[in-house]
Amino acid sequence: xxxEIALLTDPISLTPYEALGxxxxxxxxxxxxxxxxxxxxxxxxxxxxxxVGGQKGLSVRQLLALLRRPSWVIGxxxxxxxxxxxxxxxxxxxxxxxxxLGAVGLVITAVVNARVSxxxxxxxxxxxxxxxxxxxxxFVGIASFTAASKPITERELSIVLIILAGVxxxxxxxxxxxRHRFKVIFYIVGAGVLFGFVATLAKVVIDRVxxxxxxxxxxxxxxxxxxxxxxxxxxxxxxxxxxVQTAYSSGPPDLVVAGLTVIDPLIAVTIGVVVLGEAANAxxxxxxxxxxxxxxxxxxxxxxxxxxxxxxR
Numbered sequence: 081x082x083x084e085i086a087l088l089t090d091p092i093s094l095t096p097y098e099a100l101g102x103x104x105x106x107x108x109x110x111x112x113x114x115x116x117x118x119x120x121x122x123x124x125x126x127x128x129x130x131x132v133g134g135q136k137g138l139s140v141r142q143l144l145a146l147l148r149r150p151s152w153v154i155g156x157x158x159x160x161x162x163x164x165x166x167x168x169x170x171x172x173x174x175x176x177x178x179x180x181l182g183a184v185g186l187v188i189t190a191v192v193n194a195r196v197s198x199x200x201x202x203x204x205x206x207x208x209x210x211x212x213x214x215x216x217x218x219f220v221g222i223a224s225f226t227a228a229s230k231p232i233t234e235r236e237l238s239i240v241l242i243i244l245a246g247v248x249x250x251x252x253x254x255x256x257x258x259r260h261r262f263k264v265i266f267y268i269v270g271a272g273v274l275f276g277f278v279a280t281l282a283k284v285v286i287d288r289v290x291x292x293x294x295x296x297x298x299x300x301x302x303x304x305x306x307x308x309x310x311x312x313x314x315x316x317x318x319x320x321x322x323x324v325q326t327a328y329s330s331g332p333p334d335l336v337v338a339g340l341t342v343i344d345p346l347i348a349v350t351i352g353v354v355v356l357g358e359a360a361n362a363x364x365x366x367x368x369x370x371x372x373x374x375x376x377x378x379x380x381x382x383x384x385x386x387x388x389x390x391x392x393r
Contacts, residue, residue, distance in 0.1 A: 101173025105181040108165030113188035115158030116333040122152025123328035180220040182341040183213045190334040204387035208380045212342045215377025223349045244277045264331035267323040268339030274320035276347025281313040342377045
C-alpha cells in the first residue's frame, strides 16, 4: 500500500500552532488587495498606450511593457508577498480555514479602489459584495463542520491532476478559438477555477514536504507524483495569472479579486468534498446547503460584474 501523499485538511479544532495561520492569511489578504490595485493601474496604462486593447488577451508586447511599469512591478511584488503569506498560512493551518479569508481582500480592494478611482459603489455593487462574502462564509462554514479530515491517496491525487489537465486543455482551446467573444467574466471565472486547483496542490506539496521532514519518513516510489503536482501547480498558476492580467484590461480590480476570492475557495473545497470524499458522512441537508451557498456566492460575482460602476458593458 503506497504511503499517504498529504493531508488536505486537518481537524477544525485548531491548536494554538494552527491558529497562527489565521493572522498570517489576513496579512496576505491585505497584500492581495493592494497588489491587485497596483497591477490594475499598470495594466490600464499599458492598455491605454497600446494600439490594440488587451480585453481579448494581452499580447507578448503588452506583457513585456508591463515589466517597465513601476506600478505593475510594485503590484507584482505585493502579490508575491501575498502568495508567501498564503503558503505560510497553509503550512500552519488547514486549507478550508485560511483559504476563504482571502474574501477579506475583496472588501479591502473595493474600499481602496473606490477611493483611488473616485467612483462610489452603488447599493447594487455593495449588495453583490455581501453576497460574495456571505456565500463563501456559509459554504466553508458548513464544510468545516461536516467534512472529515483524511489522507489523500495516490489514486485521489491522480484524479485531481487528471481533472486539472482537462481544465487546462479546455481553457486553452476556448481561449484560442473564442477569445474575441469573451467578456471579463470569462477570465475571472477561469482564474478562480485555476487558482482553486493551485491552492489544493500547494497544500498537498506543503504537507508532503512536512511529512518528508519527519525523521521516521523515507522516500517512496510515490515521490514522482509530488513532482507532477509542482509542475501542474506552475502551469495552472501561469495560465491563471495571464487571465488575471487580461481581466484587469476590462474590469475593476475589486471585480477581479471577487472572482478569485469566491471561486478559488469554492473549487478547493468542492474538490475535497466531491473527489476526496471528505463529506461522505455529512448529512443530506449539507449537500443542498453547499449548492445553495455556492450559488449565492457565484450570484454575487455575476451581479458585481453586471452592476459595478466601472465594468465595461
